[in-house]
Amino acid sequence: MNLRIKYVLLILVLHGVIIYLAFRVLYENKVVFIASELLVLVSLYFSYAIFRDVHRPLQYILSGIEAIRDQDFSITFRPTGNREVDELIAVYNSMIEQLRIERTQLAEQHYFLEKLIKASPIAILILDFDDHLSEINPKAQDLLGLSPLDQSWPNRPLATLNHPLTPHLIPLKNGDHQTIAINGIETYKVQRSFFMDRGFQRPFIMVEELSEELLASEKKAYGKVIRMMAHEVNNTVGAINSIIDSTQRYLLKQEENQFSAALAVAHSRNERLNLFMRRFADVVRLPQPQLEYRDFNGVLQDATVLYQPLFVEKGVQLRFTTSPLPVRIKMDVQQMEQVLINIFKNALEACVAGQQVEVVLAANNLCIRNNGTPIPKGNEHLLFTPFFSNKTEGQGIGLTLIRDILMGHGWKFSLRTEEDGWTEFRIWWG
Known part of the structure; x- marks a missing residue:
């Protein structure tokens, strides 16, 4: 039962009682009885007027509450001519206008911040309160190798990301920042910070690539x-x-x-x-690559045939698996032959008789792996550093040349010894 019904029932009961008492007491005196009845009617009228004046601001308040509940800040009320009600309306209209302005500003700032994060050349990973991924920008998707259509990452723990940078991100605390070099190719500046969300610290990580x-x-x-x-x-x-x-x-x-x-x-x-x-x-003096569409199957086959006698002479088995379909991509054939020959040379030098070198070409990547001498654990991050070599007579030029050629093509690559003992040189394109 709402307030309006309660008030009406109260007025009716009170005036009913008054009418009954007037009838019992003043019935013998007709004039006084009629006068008392008129006074009751006047009292009913004024009670209704007071009810209407009190109920109107209540209606405004209820309508305002409903509008605020629906987050509709466009509704305002016109003055009624009643001073008390108009003061209430003025306060409400001022509050709604302020809320509308703040909501518009907040929406504009949120839109600007969202666009800024998406366009940022720095990878940004926003975490939830449990350090699970909540949002990432396109640069972070590219850095982590995630497709824009891949929606498997939301709410995943940071540790599940399959990227060499991940082990360095997990131990970071709010306010920490450091420079991380991976495999001698990629260098990143990472920083962990936070923003306030509903009164709690919400962490995020910024990753800036310094490699180039x-x-x-x-x-x-x-x-x-x-x-x-x-x-x-x-x-x-x-x-x-x-x-x-x-x-x-x-x-x-x-x-x-x-x-x-x-x-x-x-x-x-x-x-x-x-x-x-x-x-x-x-x-x-490495020139810019002269790119042309070529089938990688053919380029790889030529380089393999060129180096095959050296593998046979050393007793190392060379296994070559081509792609079942043509892999036509833009490349500088002469530079890519230099890359392949250097990779074959390093793989052959790492092996002894009876060991294997496998070459596997897929639609978007090439893997050349061997089960020879693994890369020393402490040297992986130095591999592509100029003049550094694991070999006593090495000059540290081959991998530097490979690095510059592949980066000139815009391709990604990695060289590491996996847990199974096989050393993989992997190249991605596209």
Whole structure:
């Protein structure tokens, strides 16, 4: 039973009682009785007027509450001419207008923030209160290798993400930030922070990829050193070779064959030194890839046939699995042949007789794996660092050249020894 019905019942009961008492007491005096009845009617009228004046603001309040419950902040009330009611209406209208403005501003800010997060070049992972993934932006999807149509990640724990960066993200606390290098290729700056959500700290993680900037700076630094070394070596070797040629011709005339043979060895050594420096310079002078559509099956088959005799000679088995369908992608064939030959060379050097190298080509990736000597645990993050090599006589040039060629193609790649002991070089495109 609402307030209006209660009030009406109360007025009716009271006036009924008054009428009954007036009838019992004043019935003998007709004039006084009629006057009392008129007063009762006047009282009923004023009671109704008071009820109407009290009920109207109640109606406004109920209508306002309903509008607020429905989150409709467009409803306002007009003044009625009643001072008390108009004051109530003015307060309500002012409150609704403020709520409407704040709601509009909040919606605009939320829209702007959503667009900013989506367009951000920094990967952003927003977590819930249990450190499960709640939202991620497109950059984070690309970083984690998730398809835009993949909706399996919401509400997943951070630890379930299959990415080399994941083990470094889990132990982070709010306010922590650090720089992480993975496999000598990818370098990231990660930071964990929080924002307030319903009075509680809601965490999020920002991941900024520094690879391209660091690689460009690194290449500029070692490129300058290599060019300086090459310039000095070429100038010196050229002059020495000229003197050696002149001396060799003179000694041949004098029939000094022993000294002439020694000079020939020195000349050959100078040429090897020149070749050594050219290999370093090739990394700096690597041209932009000339891309054309080619079937990767054919390119890989040619490189495999070229290296097959070396595998046979060492007693290492080479197993090649092509894609059942053509894999036509844009590539620089000459540069890709350099990449494949370097990978085959490293795989062959890691194996001994009886071990295997497997080459598997799929529609969007290539995997070259071997069960030879694994990569030392502490060296995985240094593999693609210029001039670093696991081999005693290595120059650290091959993997650097591979890295620059593949990055020039815009392809992703990784080199690591898996738990089963097989070392995999994997390349993705598309």
